[in-house]
Amino acid sequence: xxxxxxxxxxxxxxxxxxxxxxxxxxxxxxxxxxxxxxxxxxxxxxxxxxxxxxxxxxxxxxxxxxxxxxxxxxxxxxxxxxxxxxxxxxxxxxxxxxxxxxxxxxxxxxxxxxxxxxxxxxxxxxxxxxxxxxxxxxxxxxxxxxxxxxxxxxxxxxxxxxxxx
Numbered sequence: 001x002x003x004x005x006x007x008x009x010x011x012x013x014x015x016x017x018x019x020x021x022x023x024x025x026x027x028x029x030x031x032x033x034x035x036x037x038x039x040x041x042x043x044x045x046x047x048x049x050x051x052x053x054x055x056x057x058x059x060x061x062x063x064x065x066x067x068x069x070x071x072x073x074x075x076x077x078x079x080x081x082x083x084x085x086x087x088x089x090x091x092x093x094x095x096x097x098x099x100x101x102x103x104x105x106x107x108x109x110x111x112x113x114x115x116x117x118x119x120x121x122x123x124x125x126x127x128x129x130x131x132x133x134x135x136x137x138x139x140x141x142x143x144x145x146x147x148x149x150x151x152x153x154x155x156x157x158x159x160x161x162x163x164x165x
Contacts, residue, residue, distance in 0.1 A: 056122045064134035068114045071141035072107040078148035079103070086154035110137075 054060075079089055079097060089097045096102050114137045121130035 054127065056119060060131065061118065061134070064131065064138070065111075065115055065118075067138045068134050068141070069111045071138050071145065072111050074145045075141050075148075076104060076107045078145045082148045082151060085151070087148075087151050 083089065083097070088094075092103075092106075096106060114134060118130045118133045121127070121133060
């Protein structure tokens with residue numbers, strides 16, 4: 001209740017001062033320009049905060065894009081290692097993963113897509129998001145690499161000759 005009363009008082013004060021200024025302007029409108037006095041109310045207007053503008057191929061982006069490329073290369077190596085240990089890739093079809101050139105091209109396309117999305121964010125003025133695209137890509141790919149190397153080996157153990165009939 002008090003808040004609405006305070007808002008009402010402020011609105012009435014604004015209305016009264018606006019009416020007073022309008023009346024004083026009407027009274028002085030017939031005076032020559034030299035004798036008119038205008039009331040100037042100083043206001044502080046802060047400009048909107050903008051992200052710092054930078055070149056797309058600056059040092060930070062080069063480091064981030066190199067990190068994305070390195071992580072994609074590590075993903076390729078960890079997936080191949082995982083397959084040699086008898087595990088199977090669950091996210092991609094076997095036709096893609098078992099084709100060395102196709103899988104390498106897919107990893108390169110993932111890097112290019114990350115750079116392309118970052119460029120799009122840069123061009124639209126989303127400079128923080130431009131950086132976060134690469135940071136998230138590095139994190140997700142790094143998680144996959146660690147997971148691939150952490151999985152148990154599923155080789156078929158050879159059966160000793162003494163147990164074979």
